[in-house]
Amino acid sequence: MEDWTEKYRPRTLRNIIGNERALSNLRAWAERWNQGKIPEKRAAILSGKPGTGKTSTAHALAADLGWTVLELNASDARNESSIKSVATAGAVNETFDITGGFTPSRLGGRKLIILDEADNLYEKLDKAEADSSMGDRGGKKAIIDTIRITKQPIILIVNDFYELTKGGGEPLKNLCNVIQFYNVNSNQIVELLKDICRQENITADIRALKTIVDRSKGDVRSAVNDLQSLCVNRTQLSIEDIDVLGYRDRETLVFDALREVFKTKNLQNSRDCMRNSDVEPELFLLWIAENIPREYLDAKDLVQGYEALSKADMFFGRVKKTRVYDLWSYACDLMSGGVTIAKTHSYGNTQYLFPTWLKQMKSNQTARLMRDGVNKKIATVHHVSNQKTKEVILPQFQVLFQNNPQFACKMIRSLDLSEGEVKFLLGEKHVHRMKDIIQCAEKTDEKQEEIKVTSHTKTKKEEEKKETTDLKQPSIFDF
Structure with a gap:
């Protein structure tokens, strides 16, 4: 069966749902290139959570403008030499289009260089990887150098902007047009799922579609994947079908991430799993803090684990105080990788618990x-x-x-x-x-009201009496 995320991937910017402001910003940037001009910021960074439409937007932009796409993704080598041989060469040289025709870039014959998952570039690795041609050593430097000399538009796609710009990636903040993508509105995703069901001849209960969307948390790709998995060998989809299939709530991803942090010995796996858990880092810190003593039974491991976690908490505090968000990535590294390498040996299966502090906050x-x-x-x-x-x-x-x-x-x-x-x-x-x-306060209010009414009545009678007296007072004409 064909993957629905590819089958129904938007082919033009008109079909992209959500993030209207980001699309407008990207169009304006691309139009400068399309007019044969080189903008001040030669690259754009599309930053946002997975499933918000970043990659689809980049490809749709190229299709709308007739640009050729040159793409590097996670499966490609990311070291300095490979980036220079592919991205840098493509950035400074002219190209033929897919039909074999040639249009110089000054006349709009552009090619769009897309670097997906650019936040996975690292400047330092262990010695074994550094000696390998498939390592990422020097990747950020090569990208920065390429952007400075490029004659073609470049788009970097990232899930974590701070991961990209930390360390050697700092110059990217000034070199690139940073465009933020946010979670797509639930109603828009529901309409997309309804359209897919219509084209696939599936009768779907609107409540079932809304349940899928609610659990996707604004992730379009996740919603489409879940819809496809639920519709296998079906022509109808009801709310009961979702319950019967044991629909996997996203909160279970938190337990998967916890298990990876505590059980794995691979630092990178721990970091990646935490980032993909769809949980705010400060909230995930509470999950780890709650479950460290349940996992690390050795006193030394427990101390080292809490030491890493406390340092992560310090960085979160500094972010709030100084607004220097670059520190956030250090906190994430410590609370995931730091806790992972704190253990000296493996432990058995552990039942993880919901953070007690969150329960107390909810009850209070x-x-x-x-x-x-x-x-x-x-x-x-x-x-x-x-x-x-x-x-x-x-x-x-x-x-x-x-x-x-x-x-x-x-x-x-x-x-x-x-x-x-x-x-x-x-x-x-x-x-x-x-x-x-409360009754005392109400009675006092009633008494005060009575006093006010009595006082008002008394004052009114006195005024009437005074007027009567004034009328009875003899005038000079009475004599």
């Missing part, structure tokens, strides 16, 4: 929302920051609220506290008094 979510609501109201009244209120004022406020009923009643009225916020302030120890305190 309502309490945190109530705390933030109260905190904001107090901060507004006191004209201080939310942070200072949370650290200094709120703890004392809560003590007063729990031990002084009159203060509690007054604050409920003044701050317009909700029932949930009152429950948070009282805490578990005093929550049994919540009903009485």
